[in-house]
Amino acid sequence: MHIAVCDDNIADRKQMQRLLERASDANKKNGLEGFFIDLYGNIPSLMQTPQMYDGIFIDMTNISESGMNGIEVARSLRKINVSGKIILCSSAIDYESLATDEEKEVFIFMTKPILKNRLREVLDICEESRSNKEPLIELRDDNGTIYVNGNDILYAHCKNGGGRIEIKLVDGQIITILSTIYMFYEDLEPFYYLLPASDLTIINIRHIQKTKAFSVIMDDGHKFWLSLEFNKHIKEQLKKEKGL
Known part of the structure; x- marks a missing residue:
């Protein structure tokens, strides 16, 4: 399990490291992963790489230097869909x-000094979450990076045959x-419902509103033509998805 500690107090940061190392050693003694x-x-x-972590422990209080306090960091991580637990x-x-009522359901809260038993409870939650974690897709553009799961994608389309892909998400x-x-389709291997419609387009068959002989209309009303190469496969997968 990968754990990050983001704390602007060096003494607290080192203390958390010691606590986590002891918990890691205890895992190893019991034949578990450290x-x-x-x-x-x-x-x-x-x-830079927040998505790699299964748990992120945060305490940022020096706002004059960092520009954000801890809960603002947590909100930034949530905004880009980081899937690890935020503590x-x-x-x-x-x-x-x-925290808002919604955030109290999403974030985990601890109080310093960190108690050993409470830390163990939180680490168990992180481990359980990791076991149930869905694979995510990294999307990086000029504005930064976000992480989405397959069903967040409505379609992807390469305009003018160039090296740029416009990805439309379900939320618009x-x-x-x-x-x-x-290249993008190679990243979508875990998501059977994201399929090429042509050499320029990938569609989410879960969000097809209507099908025609050689075209589909997506939930947002956008129409895509289906190439002869992919038409039959999309129709077959669509039937399976609907249980027909």
Whole structure:
């Protein structure tokens, strides 16, 4: 399991490292997997690869340096759909009092000093979440990186045959990435319902509103032509998806 600690107090950061290392050693003694632990004292370093972590422990209180407190960091991680558990460790700032009702259901809250038994409970939650985690797709454009699962994608289309793909998400968001349809399709292997409709287009068959002989209309009303190469396969998969 991969764990990150993002804390601008170096003493607290080191103490959390020691606690996690002891928990990791206890796992190994019981024949279980240990932890890979990364420490961060600033937000930009954490935000480079946040998706790799199964649990992220956060306490950022020096707002004058970081520009964000801990709960704002947590919200930034949630905005890009990081799937690991986000744990807010309160010290100078009571994060739970700042959280919305919805955030109280999503984030985990701890209070410093961190107690061994409570840490064990939280690590067990992270492990359970990791076991049930769906694979995610990284989408990187000029505005940054977000992570989505297959069903978040409505369709992807390569305009003008170039090396840019416009990806339409179910929530209406449009992400433009540098890639080709074939390269992007390789990343979609776990998602059987994302299929090529032509050499320029990938569609989510779960979001087809209507089918015609050689075209489909998606949930947003957009129409795509189906090539002879892919038409039959899409129709067959659509029947399976509907249980026909």
